[in-house]
Amino acid sequence: MSKLEKIEFTAENLARYKEYLTRYDDIESALLPTLHLAQEQFGWLPDHIVKYLAELMGIPEIHIKEVISFYDMLYDTPVGRNIVHVCTNITCSMFGGREIYQGLLKHYETDFLTPTRDGRISIQKMECLGACEIAPCMRLNNDFLGNVDLQTAIHKIDELP
């Protein structure tokens, strides 16, 4: 995204943002949903978007940066269009979650969270995703994928847009 492009929510997202504000008794509480929304639209949350949000919501910039850096699912570095979460917690590691993670990094020649060269995916190692019965599990964007091995994982990831 070029910096020259004007950074602002689309009309639809702005309406959603306004709806979020009605849910909470103060504007700060709406920050997390708004960040999710912004990430949905912009992909990731660089400084100039933080600036826009800070002005929009009247929250100090550093406060928003703190929040973004705190959560695993909000990104202050560039990420690919699709996010692949690989669980590496106890149960998933027992069934080879870590090997899948390493295998994926090797296969796509990338690093933790670094987007692949075509900008299509970012692979993120995650702690327990809350789907241990289907270990080893992964998330492709918002969809859970369970009982995977490296081959099926690669296969499924390749199907992503």
Next chain:
Amino acid sequence: MILKSDLYREHGFLKGLYLGLKLTMITMLKNIFKQERMTLNYPEEKYFYSDRFKGKHVLTVKEDGTLRCTSCMLCSTYCPAQCIHIVAADDSDKEVEKAPVSFEIEMLRCVFCGFCEEACPVDAIRLTNEYEMSGHAEQEWVADHYELAFRKSLNNGKGIVSTVDDKDRLKLRL
């Protein structure tokens, strides 16, 4: 010289007295007959002091030839004669951060106690066995860091490289 044992305690009074006087006698006789004198014909003859002698100071350098001193001022704090004067400044290298721009020792004030050597956390200052110092005026007795680190007698002006180098320390720090 460190006495190994207490002759009197070990051997009893008489034997102790005898052993002690025997040593004295032997040395006396040696001096009379063998002419082994302590007086040297200085400066043609020079006495060699051990490395533990506390003589003229030296500032060690790093492998790249810069001063090891980080100007923490512990030596000047510890110095009983208050003869060390350091002016510190920023160093462009972030890892070094602080370095002296001037390091001066007033040699006439120095009591050569070696406390500076002990206080130094980075092995930047040492006392050598160099004991020949001379000067005409008071100003000549203020040794600056060029004198202290890069005088001719130290590795031909290249300075003494300290073994605990910064890079080694960083390696230790992992």
Next chain:
Amino acid sequence: MKDSANYKDYALLSYHHIPGVHNLEIFERAGGYETMKACFDKDPEAIKEEVKQSGLRGRGGAGFSTGVKWGFFTKDRSAIKYLLCNADESEPGTFKDRYLVEKNPHILIEGMIISAWALGTQKGYIYIRGEFYHQAMILEKAIKEAYANGYLGKNILGKGFDFDLYVHRGAGAYICGEETGMISSLEGKKGQPKLKPPFPAIKGYRGLPTMVNNVESLAAIPWIMKFGANAYKQWGTEKSPGTKLFSISGDVNKPGVIEVPLSTTLKEIIEVHCGGVRNGNKLKAVIPGGSSAPIFNAEDSLIVKMDYEDVAAKGSMLGSGAIIVLDETRNMGEVLKWTLEFYHHESCGQCTPCREGTGWMEKILKRKEIGVAKKSDIELLDKTAASMRGQTICALADAAAMPTQGMIKVFRNELEQYVTTVAKK
């Protein structure tokens, strides 16, 4: 899992066998929301008392009596206060709430409306972890249906009671499962736990009284109100009554969520409900309550009864009821490494002992990678873990220290071997 479940067998999963029960219509046809309607005729204090009588204990991990917790809450009905549902189940090994919510979101909503009526809260939030995107959508849809039916919003069923319910998605932080951390996160801050006192029941979200309950606790409320506290007590023991969802994963043939009365033996859970250890292997160890719980060796696992007291008596904790089964092929050093990596990654960075300690414990265990490992490292690990306990604002430091100490207690020899063995490349 039994197929033809009904109220007599299950409290929480009683609707789960009905297809499409996530739709309000089907849920109502099966008898849903009836309890809620009946509850509006009851005195809120009576509901609180009933819950207290039932002996329901918080299902999030600490096991504190829900009724007693409600008792601390302000009785001033006009004061602004909040009901917060903790659906941020991030304890490794736990997936019961996900299972509960994705199949039957309405039971949670019904439970929350009853609780809101009892507590007099005007607004409620379901804090669901960010990874559960679809589950959040299911909840949103269910809430929309409930609004449409007049179960939520202004003047519910003409009783003059207002209750708004919203879903709030987290963004991936274990610590937001801690109640004050969750409140911080809801307030739009970093999800760092707050100092206690004041407790959230007095000063919580936005400095106002806030009640935080686990999904499972809230979902059990409709059943308790329908059949009464005594019926609930038919299950379990005196101190741990009722049923509990257990999430079983690891080396078992049929991993998944089951609902059994508390005090069911672990042996029964593994062998009857989960089809035994995978591949007929020998059981080596069981983590009985999520990764924070100290591990059981095989002997203890076979005799322990899964209720709060018996698990605690054997030196562990029931926690969230996440059972991770490990068979003989598993290396305990690796398991501990994964656990410590997790806590290192998730420490919020507020209190020093936890921030530095979790990282250091991981480094101590990984010393063989830089070639400085020795046997006594296990002793150091034990000491470090001990000095982290009870030192921090929230329980994360304890949660990291307990499994470490537990593991060292049970598998010391294996760990000593683990730290000193360098893998050949």
Next chain:
Amino acid sequence: MTEKVKFKWNGKEIEADKGSNLLKAALDNGIEVAHYCYHAGLSVAGVCRMCMVEQDGVPRPFPACNASCGEGIVVRNDTPKIKSSIEATLSFHLLNHPLDCPVCDQAGECGLQDYYMKHGQYDSQMVDKKVHKDKVQDIGRNVMLDAERCILCSRCTRFTEEVTKTHELGILNRGDHAEITVNEKLKNNYAQNLVDICPVGALTSKDFRFKQRVWFLEEVQTTCIGCETGCSVKVSENKNGAFRVKPSYDHEVNGHWMCDDGRNIYKHVSGALRLFGAQENLNGLFVPVDEFKTHQLAKGKTLKFILSTGLTNQEYEKFFEKIKGKSAQVALYVLPNQGEDFDGLLTRGDKNPNLRGARKAFEDAGYDSSQNALDKLLSSVSSNDAIFVVVPEIIYNEDHFNTLISKVEKAGLKIALTHGETLSTLRAFDFLLPIPTFVEKNGDIINFQNKKRALRSGISYGETSKDVSYYAGWVNL
């Protein structure tokens, strides 16, 4: 009146306000309690976990900073359990600390060093790789940040959130990768308080950086002369000069803080241009001269004085006593206002440290301190006059002062009483005579609240015995 309660800390009975902070009560009563994150001027964070205490009847230890004083409670932090927990916590604090004390300016007043001497676990068990963060960052307003040394007590972030409300600092990331980060640069006028409140060497002053080691310095308790607020300050100085100004707690005036402008008030004290003796203007070049020469030249002339507002009450009093009954014309030069009247915290636009004291002294002596009197004096300047101008120690608006100087040009003998050759326009004067600066005199000034504030002298650099009243003695000789 708040209710008082009595409680015991390590067996010592303490009286404090009911419900007040337990840690503060202990610290106020001279009990040494290790703590990093607690600061009386900020909210409670409770994150350093150093002030843990045990209370009889409470099962778990808890931090004293998050507890309140109650009647009859018995609190201890010297039990073996607490002692070992403090030791362990301190070792956690030091775990990822770079231990670069030799190059760290904080050494000597560092919380980590202080507590390590008391609570250290002297043999290290740390062989692991430390977490590295960004060092030597200039974050603006003369503040340097070293993220590695930081122990994340969050005092600084709380300061920018609660006191200045400018929100520049935050803690990014979590766990042991958490790091203090600045959003762009520091922008507020109170930024250097961050250096004071930082218990370790993470935030250091760029101005003071590497100038001195703190153990070479002595602190002199005095009052800031930067504006009419009159904050309590400590000036750190030694025989080589003054090196920094720090606020000292005064609940009536400045609380815990002071502004960045006030931090610069020490600079003229031992600056390069400091005046140590009389100087004569020889065609634009000042050369040392015997003061006696000035004295001789002033004889027989009409002496006129323009005083500044920076003198102490005692100096004014003595001055007017000396000229009592003699024909000397006296007026007061008042510094013009700078910027806004009051920034909401401490800084005030009125930059006259002792305007109230001056006006009162003028009034008591029967002199007019108004602008009219000054105008009258200036308009009557003639070649038969010897005019003494007391140069204010700190001049914010040079142009304003230069206009004053331009008006005295007609005088036969122009003498500046000053601490140094600070302004180029001082070249219009025939002589410069030294007067003491604020750290070289004892006395009182009166601040905006009409409160007496004390100036105290430390080590003297200039000719301090000769103040304005000494020169007043030249009248009618």
